[in-house]
Amino acid sequence: MAQVSIRKVVKAYEGGVQAVKGIDLEIADHEFVVLVGPSGCGKSTTLRMIAGLEEITGGEIAIGGTVVNDIPPRDRDIAMVFQNYALYPHMSVYENMAFGLTLRKFPKEEIKRRVENAARILDITPLLDRKPKALSGGQRQRVAMGRAIVRDPKVFLFDEPLSNLDAKLRVQMRTEIKKVHQTVKTTTVYVTHDQVEAMTLADRVVVMNHGIIEQVGPPQELYHHPKTRFVAGFIGSPAMNFIPARVENGSGALRVTLPNGITVPVPESRTARYQTAAGREVLFGIRPEHLTEVKNLDRDNIAVFELTPEVIEPMGMETLVHLWLQGAEVCCRIDPTTPAEPGRPMQFAADLNHMHLIDPESGKVL
């Protein structure tokens, strides 16, 4: 049985904005699901409907098999962690973590056991007597998570919990959240606009755009097999290159022609799939990591062609090369030891096992 079921859920705000346009999603027990998408895509609204903080306009949400449409937030057996940790300033860390249980009239001993256990998981035992003002941002975030853990709810809901932290702390807390989930295994729904956070945390990523779900899948599946241009461009950093191209059928073999007379042969394994695109304009999609300097030419399905770098960005572990092909920006990832200079043409190799063709009209990956 799914722990959270979202069935044909619609949310229309007053004034007619349809923030969520009939989405379906089944979240399994113990699963960590991340809702990700650009600002305004409806991810927070979806989370708030699961929490009961926002009324549902249509459809139904069930938690643990019970439809909760008409059940108030406090009776939904969920715990929510927000970006502003909302700790009570006059209470100690212990009291902040215990508060929800005290309200629910848990026995003192049970409260102590749960708070101490959560403090151990989060490594904040030495902080239990402190007040929130004597804590760093990361420590406050741990206390906020502690408050959720002690409740032992069916579902954790996280709404951009790391967005107030600096870049370094974000990465640390991300690992911390993953570690906590591996320990307590509580079903989690997590909202972020950061695709790296989504990829690193999720068992399954839900990519939302304009109030709909574009694609749901494990991180690797979204990376390797995006179904739409939106997902292809959203997942991965730097983003996938989209180069205007045309599919040609020459003497039985399919090939893709790119600007500047560059031609790439379609790998045999893709011929049947792309046959219907013959004679059509497409977008040739390739990630920067699959468009590199020429090195291991023994691999199958490599196309080599000359390009002229325009901007070079050394990143330490790698170097990014930017260039423009008839207006389309193209980014390539090369080894930092490979010499590259703006204006000096060099050979690049495209790994065609990782190419994508996209219908420019529908945005669908072919």
Ligand SMILES: Nc1ncnc2c1ncn2[C@@H]1O[C@H](COP(=O)(O)OP(=O)(O)OP(=O)(O)O)[C@@H](O)[C@H]1O
């Ligand atoms: N209370 C509200 N009243 C009217 N419209 C709203 C309200 N809350 C959100 N919206 C609108 O609904 C849409 C989805 O908002 P939502 O906050 O769910 O998006 P989001 O993907 O979480 O974005 P962000 O990352 O910016 O929070 C947006 O167009 C937003 O302007």
